[in-house]
Amino acid sequence: MSRYYSEPNIPRGAVRPKSCDWAEGDIAYLKRIEQFTQEQIELLELEKEYPLHAAATNHPVIILQKGNPTSKGQFYLVCTVSAYSSGPENNYLAPWKQFVHYAKNPESFRSFAGSEIYQPRGKAPEAALQLKQGQRMPKPKTSWVYTKHAWIVPESVLGPFKGSPYQLEMTKESHNDLLAHMQRSCHYLKKRLEDPRMFGGAGIVTPRTPPRSPTRSPRKPRSSPRKFVPAPAPTPKIVTAVPATTCSWSRVAAAPAIPSKATSNETKVFKKLNRAMAIVN
Template sequence: MNPRTPSPPQSRGNTTPCRPDWQPGMVAFLHKKEECSPQDVHELIHLRAVPFGAFGHPVIVLKRLSPKSTHVLITTVSAYSTGENNKNPCPPWKQRVHRYKRPEDFRSFLGSERVSNEYPALLLDPGKQFPKPNASWVYVQNVFVVPVNVLGVFARAPMPPGTILTMCPDSLDNLLCHMADKCKVWAHRQALLDALEPAKSGSSYPVVSLSAPLATDPFFSAAPAPTAHRPNPSAMISIWNSRLSFASVLRGSGSPPQQIQPQGPTVPWRQRQTQLPAVRKPKKKPWEEKKNWRE
């Protein structure tokens, strides 16, 4: 009886949605702190300076250097304590907790209250809007670098299933220009994102050569090799370690070593006095002499 060969397992429907390829302008969801691994939480909070309040919020992908990049540049979108009923929203610049923030640093999506008409309202793709369209603001100082594995799909009612919000390209460019001009940590976050980019093959950066030019190069003349300086044997007379013996000095065939005094300017107040002048004590007057107490 031939053994039955096991049949390949049938593919079942994957209930977990596939992670999209995040591109600039797409709206993602920054996982809650409980949903992230301890390593990611340590990296985000202690190394990337991501505040606790940023977790569990929708975020906008601002920049990704390449499809293989492991980190992206994001900013948060918040309703700033607006209730689920979405009634009577209070903009953040009117809240006491945000009184120390500049009102000009808040950007509003279409339908939300704006600070002024200096900057236009932010726009999503036509026909799309946030679950709270009249309470969606962006703070331009909130720019963070996060790994892509902590981002998920932002899905909230009444959004249709499988919907991914995306900003209009012109509106995204306007937001990036505003952040590049007003965000205090923009340059630092850009440098951090570049540092986390994996090494590319065939980089176009110029390579600086530190090797010396060859002698065959017509534009460079080979410098002559420095010759070793050979001292004169007659001038090599050791002062402190002389080889003249005491017997040769007695026979007259040699001369005792002479100590050379250092020559240089002498400082008057450092000259050593050979003989100190005698100090004469003043003679006491007769009335100053101590008399015997018996007298």
């Protein structure tokens, strides 16, 4: 029996929690990260860009999609269901109202039936996620899904969710609705769906990057090889000698006489002029 709550009325047709071979929409349990083996950690580390968060372990998870069998085992695409530290002690406070999750988009949270649903302004809220008839989550008032996170995990890290005495299953409509919401919200979900661990066939292979289509049309091949044309020889420079010219100086007129009424400054100027003319002559 569950340690979360007791279920007096088990729905008709309910089965015990599964331990393997989950179907899409089933609720499974993601083990604690301390329980992972080295081989399981290596399988998880194949995803380097968006690795599994340690805080996502030890939580119930929704089987979003089941991959093809591979040589490394069975893989599943999952998302976590969490109470986000909500409970009677904080009056079942929704995660988007908590300070620690203040930066997250409230519209990225989906609520199971019984948990608070975000009411956006100007448009209708998202429908509550439903389980099959007669089923309910172990924590009906505090069960939310953050649609921006999804991970690929091997079957070996999943186990039966013992929070319920029977296997919990989402309705087909709610499962498809959640997956469509995550495709709009989770920017890397497309990479997850195309991951070789999900669709690797006989083994896990690294997908090759498709070649880019050329942006320019390829050049047409020449009908004949291009002829080699030698570069022209440099033109020699012609230097013409310039004959030296003989410069003859003719005598200049005699130096002017100093006026009798010249000032001292004018007298100095005339004396300098006389000395210069004497040198020329």
